[in-house]
Amino acid sequence: EPDGPVTLYNNNDPKLATTATGIDVTGTILADGLTVDGSPVRFNSTAPMLYFMETGVTDSNHRIRQNAGNLYFQKLSDDEATATDRMFIDGGTGNVGIGTSSPSFATGGGLEVNYSAGLGSHIKLTDSASGAGGSNGFDLYAFNTSGYIENYEAGSIIFRNGGDQRMAIDSSGNLLVGQTAASNTANGTY
Numbered sequence: 001e002p003d004g005p006v007t008l009y010n011n012n013d014p015k016l017a018t019t020a021t022g023i024d025v026t027g028t029i030l031a032d033g034l035t036v037d038g039s040p041v042r043f044n045s046t047a048p049m050l051y052f053m054e055t056g057v058t059d060s061n062h063r064i065r066q067n068a069g070n071l072y073f074q075k076l077s078d079d080e081a082t083a084t085d086r087m088f089i090d091g092g093t094g095n096v097g098i099g100t101s102s103p104s105f106a107t108g109g110g111l112e113v114n115y116s117a118g119l120g121s122h123i124k125l126t127d128s129a130s131g132a133g134g135s136n137g138f139d140l141y142a143f144n145t146s147g148y149i150e151n152y153e154a155g156s157i158i159f160r161n162g163g164d165q166r167m168a169i170d171s172s173g174n175l176l177v178g179q180t181a182a183s184n185t186a187n188g189t190y
Contacts, residue, residue, distance in 0.1 A: 047067045049064065061076035062076060063083065065083075072087075073088070085101035090103065094109065096112070097114065099113060099115050111123075121141060123141070124138070137152055138152070155171055165180055170182065
């Protein structure tokens with residue numbers, strides 16, 4: 001093993017520089033980049049980071065960073081001076097924050113989505129059979145002081161327990177409790 005820096009070249013073009021105590025690479029340098037076969041690439045540091053830089057395109061730099069056991073997915077400014085957290089995984093609890101690096105839960109844990117541009121925080125679920133994007137899908141979101149459950153399709157919102165339907169809001173706005181269909185012609189609760 002070399003005692004000093006090592007530089008890997010492709011067609012006389014340096015592709016990867018490392019030290020004897022840095023990254024161990026098992027693989028080949030190809031014209032389109034670095035391919036690693038077999039052993040993983042390891043980053044050993046007090047705060048390891050992996051950068052993704054798109055040459056010649058503004059607002060396109062990102063990095064994955066580990067710090068204090070937590071994992072951060074960050075957007076970088078063009079000069080790399082400012083990092084904005086886009087997603088965060090707490091290494092101790094497993095809590096995930098999207099749009100926040102400090103997911104907060106009164107009890108327990110899970111996923112927190114925080115969007116602060118005035119349009120609310122959304123979790124949107126789509127079915128590829130109905131088409132992705134646009135107005136298709138089911139949406140859970142918070143806006144101002146209200147919480148919303150919204151079905152963009154013309155179907156029902158169904159609550160199940162043990163695989164059986166227990167409650168639903170059908171496409172006409174009827175609330176069905178213990179029923180699978182409205183039992184009379186008046187709108188309301190059945």
